[in-house]
Amino acid sequence: MLESELKIIEQEVRNCTKCPLHRSRTNIVFGDGNPNAKIFLIGEGPGFEEDKTGNVFVGKSGKLLDKILEACNFSRSKHVYIGNIVKCRPPENRKPETVEQAACLPYLEKQIELINPKIIITLGATALQGLLGENLKITRERGNWKLWMNRLVMPTFHPSALLRNPNLKKDTWEDFKKVITKYRELVNSEHFCKHF
Ligand code: URA
Numbered sequence: 001m002l003e004s005e006l007k008i009i010e011q012e013v014r015n016c017t018k019c020p021l022h023r024s025r026t027n028i029v030f031g032d033g034n035p036n037a038k039i040f041l042i043g044e045g046p047g048f049e050e051d052k053t054g055n056v057f058v059g060k061s062g063k064l065l066d067k068i069l070e071a072c073n074f075s076r077s078k079h080v081y082i083g084n085i086v087k088c089r090p091p092e093n094r095k096p097e098t099v100e101q102a103a104c105l106p107y108l109e110k111q112i113e114l115i116n117p118k119i120i121i122t123l124g125a126t127a128l129q130g131l132l133g134e135n136l137k138i139t140r141e142r143g144n145w146k147l148w149m150n151r152l153v154m155p156t157f158h159p160s161a162l163l164r165n166p167n168l169k170k171d172t173w174e175d176f177k178k179v180i181t182k183y184r185e186l187v188n189s190e191h192f193c194k195h196f
């Protein structure tokens, strides 16, 4: 069963010592949402609140992400599953190192394989580069559909970038409108969104 297969991987992550981040973690942050969701969102890695609680995107960025999803009429418990490039918090919220990302990527790949989403959304430069290639530029790639393992990927900004620079919200909304359109094409033609 899907849930139990995810639990097995989560347990593996709990015991993981493949990179130095395990030494400073309080909790792993495996990811959460509906395992049957058709949309898989990928962030960078746990921050302070996430490390403390073990829950994904629960800090300031998470609150903004909730608002964005709400604007699309996507709920966290029904329409999406959310994971990160690395499952343990990088000290001082620094960007995860390439070796740390490489050590952790197989867990994300298994999550994606099991959940089998129609649409993947990468949030920010780290998720884009971690999944699709380290030379990619977020400012150039965002808003354009890409393919990863035959799956559609929409790169967009990270909510923390929007908190630093609210001017990026307009582009982000354009990216999410493309996701809504694709969701109507591939998943539910009736998906209602009062803003679009
Ligand atoms: N930022 C991320 O990229 N992921 C989280 O889980 C929280 C904040």
Ligand code: URA
Residues within 6 Å of the ligand: 123, 124, 125, 126, 138, 156, 157, 158, 159, 161
């Ligand atoms: N820089 C980042 O790291 N992420 C963004 O989303 C935008 C700029």
